Amino acid sequence: MDADVITIENSRSDEKLLSVFHEGVKYGAGIGPGVYDIHSPRIPSAEEIAERINKMLAVLDSKVLWVNPDCGLKTRKYSEVKSALSNMVAAAKLVRSELIKS
Numbered sequence: 133m134d135a136d137v138i139t140i141e142n143s144r145s146d147e148k149l150l151s152v153f154h155e156g157v158k159y160g161a162g163i164g165p166g167v168y169d170i171h172s173p174r175i176p177s178a179e180e181i182a183e184r185i186n187k188m189l190a191v192l193d194s195k196v197l198w199v200n201p202d203c204g205l206k207t208r209k210y211s212e213v214k215s216a217l218s219n220m221v222a223a224a225k226l227v228r229s230e231l232i233k234s
Contacts, residue, residue, distance in 0.1 A: 137162035143169040143184075143202045153191050163192055166202025167220060173208070175215045181223035194231055199224045 140149050142165035150165050167184045168176045181199075188197055199220060205213045 135161060137164050137198050139164040139198070139200060140166070141202050142166040142188075144171065150188060150191055162196050162198045164198035164200040165192075167199055167223070168201055168216060170201045170203055170205055170208055170216075173212055175212060176219060178219040178222035178226065181220050182226050185223060185227045189227070189231075 138161065140163065142150055144166075153163065165188055167181050167188075185197070185199060201216065201220065208216075
């Protein structure tokens, strides 16, 4: 597959798809497993998303991990999307700062 980044549904599958990469499947480009389920109106906190990112980092190298939501956002209202994406960005910044410290 000729792609810079592959995005995979991850939240709704309870991270089962991500386990494929833990089992030794190698993919040479970026991988963007979803960090929250966009099909739910529930807005995840930055801390919750940061926990998910850290779980992903146990499987994926930080150089290939792309932080993004599961799937598209068209099923959500603007207020939900804005809050959830703000929390996602805050979580990514938090995890990046932790990675720099270590």
